[in-house]
Amino acid sequence: MSDEEHQFESMANAVASKTYPQQAGTIRKGGHIVIKNRACKVLDVFTPSWIGRRHSHVKCHFVAVDNCNGKKLEDIVPSSHNCDVSNPLYTDYHLIDICEDGSVILLTEKGDIKDDLKLPTDDARLTQIEDGLLMDKELVVTVMSAMGEEQICAIKDISGTKLY
Structure with a gap:
């Protein structure tokens, strides 16, 4: 054991502390999601049946609107992966x-x-x-x-x- 003091600097993004992870397949219309580092409200979620048929994951196609500027944003994420969700x-x-x-x-x-x-x-x-x-x-x-x-x-x- 040494008597050294260890200081760890936080490498986390400041935005990350204001969000929490949630599995993409559980996010529904009317919920919240972070797309391109912008807090958004989900307008619609599509899970196309033709994507993920063979060896890839089933994907969620999110259509959302930015909470602050009202711009429409879209993202496609595998349903088993985690997304950042804002907590308004x-x-x-x-x-x-x-x-x-x-x-x-x-x-x-x-x-x-x-x-x-x-x-x-x-x-x-x-x-x-x-x-x-x-x-x-x-x-x-x-x-x-x-x-x-x-x-x-x-x-x-x-x-x-x-x-x-």
Whole structure:
């Protein structure tokens, strides 16, 4: 035994710590997957019968949409192999205002201000936010956080609901 101290530096990718492995054959439509280092929601899974008939594995063809930019991505993985799966976290915030630089000002549950989030790129959500603020509606936005990125994924009008 030696008295030396050993220090090990982590060689793992920072993205890898925000995901977990899951067998490709168990991932279903509506689930989450990482394709090309992007957190995605699975739109459809195909397992073509003509692939893997003889000596190769049965393959899963994933069609997914990127959580942040909305681009469609595809990947083909053998069903017995592991894929990285993102673990998204959903948080609700009260929308206060929109800044000139395109970011939004949000109020957290504890009463703190969060102003580091950009407006959504989706035209429908952007219009809903802008129209809601113009009509002085009380809006709550749901922010999805996955793999270190955040994006507004839903908007709710709570103007007519009582909070007490």
